[in-house]
């Protein structure tokens with residue numbers, strides 16, 4: 001397996017007049033969890049379909065594990081795990097039977113596959129419903145089964161299109177944990193799409209943000225945050241002991257260098273400023289005889305990314 005597992009070069013897909021994916025270039029390395037983020041209709045699913053060889057690019061290059069798309073699509077579908085946007089299973093078969101079928105398709109020996117199916121169903125939290133027909137599954141249960149279907153295959157590359165869609169908070173935690181394990185323990189390269197930046201960002205090594213078919217940001221969340229914050233303000237959250245704040249303190253804080261605004265809500269203050277003036281704030285609080293319980297810099301970088309790249313495009 002080459003170091004660069006997924007490679008796109010000016011990849012483009014047009015549906016008639018609509019350019020769904022517009023000259024997308026990026027590279028994803030082995031073992032990396034790459035978050036492919038963007039609002040509805042941005043082109044995420046179309047890109048993944050091209051990388052799985054399920055739809056043909058209009059122009060540009062797509063390569064997975066050294067294989068060229070769409071020509072070597074069969075090879076990629078054999079090695080890659082894929083969670084489609086709308087997971088489909090045999091409705092009148094049970095969860096267990098569906099996964100056993102997947103195991104057989106992937107040439108996993110019968111002796112091994114039964115234990116494996118049981119383990120994987122437990123891992124995604126479907127142990128108790130393994131003998132229930134999938135036609136009677138809820139959206140979230142089907143989604144969990146879709147993840148199980150990818151895990152069974154033990155793929156070296158996985159494309160997960162909105163892996164957390166329709167899943168409850170507990171399930172989201174579970175699924176993100178499983179994806180992280182894939183990368184850490186099996187060195188699986190994972191490309192996952194989502195329109196929920198906040199939900200998936202903590203497991204992604206890097207992200208690409210796509211809007212209207214174009215890549216508008218690409219890199220680690222940390223780097224994107226710094227870029228988005230350039231020229232922006234910081235917010236410092238201050239928690240005082242109850243009833244220890246005073247009008248004089250507010251006035252003092254407002255007069256500190258670079259402070260633009262001080263907002264009070266009960267015994268909590270939020271200070272908007274141009275630079276990190278936490279030491280000065282602490283000093284003023286002590287001088288005014290108030291009691292400081294907690295003070296922290298709000299991590300606004302994600303919010304900035306969200307506003308800048310998602311909402312405005």
Ligand SMILES: Nc1ncnc2c1ncn2[C@@H]1O[C@H](COP(=O)(O)OP(=O)(O)OP(=O)(O)O)[C@@H](O)[C@H]1O
Pocket residue numbers: 015018019020038039040041042043044045046047085195
């Ligand atoms: N089969 C198709 N025929 C015509 N247009 C399509 C087709 N599939 C997608 N599109 C268009 O391509 C654009 C990108 O769609 P795509 O499904 O890739 O977005 P997405 O980022 O996956 O969105 P979502 O978050 O809603 O899943 C949209 O404008 C969509 O209307």
Ligand SMILES: [Mg+2]
Pocket residue numbers: 044045046085161
């Ligand atoms: Mg989609």
